[in-house]
Amino acid sequence: MADYETALDSAGYGRFSRSALGACACAFFQTGVQNCVMSYVLPAAKCELQLTTYQAGLINMAFMSGGVASAFFWGIVGDVFGRRNVLSTTLLLDAVITLAQSIVPDYRLLLAARSINGFLIGGPSTLVFTYLSDLVGVKKRQFYLNITGMSFVAAWLILPACAWLVIPFKAVNHTTIIPIYSWRLFLALGSLPGFVGGLWILNLPESPRLLSDTNRSDTALKLLAKIHRANCGKKEEFRIKKLIQDNILVTKTLNGEQNRTKALFLGVMKxxxxxxxxxxxxxxxxxxxxxxxxxxxxxxxxxxxxxxxxxxxxxxxxxxxxxxxxxxxxxxxxxxxxxxFDVSGAELVPRYNDSxxxxxxxxxxxxxxxxxxxxxxxxxxxxxxxxxxxxxxxxxxxxxxxxxxxxxxxxxxxxxxxxxxxxxxxxxxxxxxxxxxxxxxxxxxxxxxxxxxxxxxxxxxxxxxxxxxxxxxxxxxxxxxxxxxxxxxxxxxxxxxxxxxxxxxxxxxxxxxxxxxxxxxxxxxxxxxxxxxxxxxxxxxxxxxxxxx
Structure with a gap:
């Protein structure tokens, strides 16, 4: 018998721990991409989309507004529906919407898409550290969390290099339904970490801690045994046979999502x-x-x-x-x-930001x-x-x-x-x-x-x-x-x-x-x-x- 932290530490560190680190680092890298990508897209797309400085500011503001709307949302949703499910879903949806932005012909569609990006990316930025902590024992937890945190700022270093390679690229000049501009290719590349991270997390298990805290300790124990086999090999036996629950959130029911949501909401209000x-x-x-x-x-x-x-x-x-x-x-x-006159020769609209x-x-x-x-x-x-x-x-x-x-x-x-x-x-x-x-x-x-x-x-x-x-x-x-x-x-x-x-x-x-x-x-x-x-x-x-x- 052991508490969750002792059992997780007994599961060891190895291939599974490295896989969890890679998936979470990739997910958190995508949050850095979303926070930084428009810094290089908007200057390059201004002429094609005929963006004013005010409209560019609205696009940036839309992304942050989505983050404001989700500040209290994803933590509760992750606890109710599962952290792995929310992480993978939000990453994949965010990647799809980012990819779709590479073909938008109008700034209003880009504005709406960035609002959704800001809301969705709040899921990984809120849950990725919680999820990684639930899969890695205390001995190496802080080290893994530090590496994952570095992946966010790494995006601010890698994206300028990618922009330097992609944005100056001149596509073949021929007529297409959607004009081919290099900033669109750069935006499409920005969706790749989201696809990789979302699919990677789908191959990982649900948080055993969440299962244990919601009175599903038998399932949590089986997952910990699988983690032990992935880390240490099949020859070593996982000696923990029963978990001591120290934070039971739903005590007597396995289908207590409504009760759990209500309890979480009342706790927040208190x-x-x-x-x-x-x-x-x-x-x-x-x-x-x-x-x-x-x-x-x-x-x-x-x-x-x-x-x-x-x-x-x-x-x-x-x-x-x-x-x-x-x-x-x-x-x-x-x-x-x-x-x-503007670059196309059309007369400028009075009081319009024509600069x-x-x-x-x-x-x-x-x-x-x-x-x-x-x-x-x-x-x-x-x-x-x-x-x-x-x-x-x-x-x-x-x-x-x-x-x-x-x-x-x-x-x-x-x-x-x-x-x-x-x-x-x-x-x-x-x-x-x-x-x-x-x-x-x-x-x-x-x-x-x-x-x-x-x-x-x-x-x-x-x-x-x-x-x-x-x-x-x-x-x-x-x-x-x-x-x-x-x-x-x-x-x-x-x-x-x-x-x-x-x-x-x-x-x-x-x-x-x-x-x-x-x-x-x-x-x-x-x-x-x-x-x-x-x-x-x-x-x-x-x-x-x-x-x-």
Whole structure:
């Protein structure tokens, strides 16, 4: 007889564990692809789809809005219908919709499809860490979770390289029903990890922990025995014959989906009432504001980095002889007075955002390619993101709550400085883009690190019973921040480019004060690294928390 953690550890580590790691890493890689792919698709598709900057912002906002809508949804659905089923279904549906986007002829269809993408990809980003934790024992769990977390930021490094290879490619010029453009091929390639991850997870079993927690311990025990045979071979015997259930969610029925859903909903409402009570209202508000500001930069402004770098490479930014005060204005406004027709010769509609159809406001036309510096800059930003994630993983493994708070404040400060630098360099058409690339890399790495550190800070600031709800609320408000900043950039970029960056920098500066005044739980501040290791078999919330929300 043994509890679940002991039985899972007895199942060993081997071929099955590596397969589970590969499937979950591929699934989480797809979430990174979906968060990053439009950064390179939209600049390349602007001319063909005749997108204004405002419409491009709506497309980015639609994806984040789908994530906001699913912040509380997939966790409960996964617990009711099975984590493997939800993971594989959402990945495959997301991949199909992404593939279908490669043939859309109108931006409105792309807008609707991205909304669905944002909703569906919330499933893998919510459940992949939970599912992997249910299949890998405690001895190697954190190592496997770290590798899976790295797969998300790896997408930000691999996608610029793929875009560099695919988007400059010129297809054969002949008449087809759907015009052949390289960005469509790039978008189709972006669906491949979803297909691979969805099919891979279908070959894995359901979570034995979920089965055990829902009074199906006999089935869970059989699955653990199969995992043992896959890891250790058929010669070794699995000695665990009975599981001790420590968290029975449905006690006397195997068909208790309705009762289970109701119990989960009532539990969430009860925790929410405590979360907003007088005891935690101030602390909760400060934490949620910090999430809002951080993800407004990380998942809002970051999506516009390729567009900014693209504009810096445009001929409007390279005009010689312009006085400094003229260069400080948005260069697309300078063209509106002189340009009366778009690239097709049609008269522009009054009060319509026509700047995106000017060849001078972009670095390429419909028949040209993007400047290679945009892709190399994206590679630099992605590399810094990967290194920052590795540094963050090392940082959160050491030090107490106060160290985590100081590190979170430092990340917010770095994000604020990077936003101010982008407003001063990229938005004013600086003569060199090296400073802008460095600022973009700092923004990317610091925002991702800040996200992880804010999760860790939340765990130190709230009691264990509220931590899960706190992470969900943090995800919701953070995604709302991404929606707001995406919409602001889309609206203001052609009129006042520095405005959204300065606004987010101001929010981040205020969030530094909020982070520093958050009162930490006394029981958490005295916790040591040895205490955390002693509680390694705890079924606490750490296994449910990912580095991306």
């Amino acid at each position: 925790d929410l009432k405590t979360f907003v009570s007088k005891s935690y209202a101030v602390k909760s508000s400060l934490i949620l504001f910090a999430f809002f500001a951080n993800m407004a930069a990380g998942f809002g402004l970051n999506l516009w980095i390729p567009e900014l770098l693209l504009r810096m490479q445009g001929s409007s930014c390279k005009r010689a002889g312009l006085p400094q005060n003229a260069r400080l204005q948005n260069t697309t406004n300078l063209l509106r007075e002189s340009k009366l 995106n159809f000017d060849h001078d406001s972009l670095s390429f036309g419909c028949g040209e390619t993007m400047d290679e510096d945009v892709f190399t800059s994206g590679l630099i930003v992605g590399a810094c993101c990967v290194l920052g994630n590795a540094a963050c993983a090392f940082l959160v493994a050491r030090g107490g709550a106060r160290g985590v708070r100081r590190a979170a404040a430092a990340c917010a400060l770095a994000c604020a400085c990077a936003c101010a630098c982008l407003a001063a360099c990229a938005c004013s058409c600086a003569s060199s883009n090296k400073i802008a690339v460095a600022a973009a890399a700092a923004l990317n790495a610091a925002s991702l690190n800040g996200n992880v550190l804010l999760i860790r800070l939340l765990l130190h600031a709230l009691p264990a019973k509220l931590s899960g709800l706190g992470v969900c609320w943090g995800a919701w408000w953070g995604r709302a921040g991404g929606v707001a900043s995406n919409l602001a950039v889309g609206v203001l970029l052609d009129f006042s480019c520095p405005a959204p960056f300065i606004s987010v920098a101001a929010l981040l500066a205020i969030s530094i004060g909020a982070i520093m005044i958050i009162k930490l739980e006394e029981q958490e501040t005295g916790e040591t690294e040895e205490d955390e290791q002693d509680n390694g078999k705890s079924t606490g919330l750490d296994r449910y928390i990912s580095t991306h929300m």
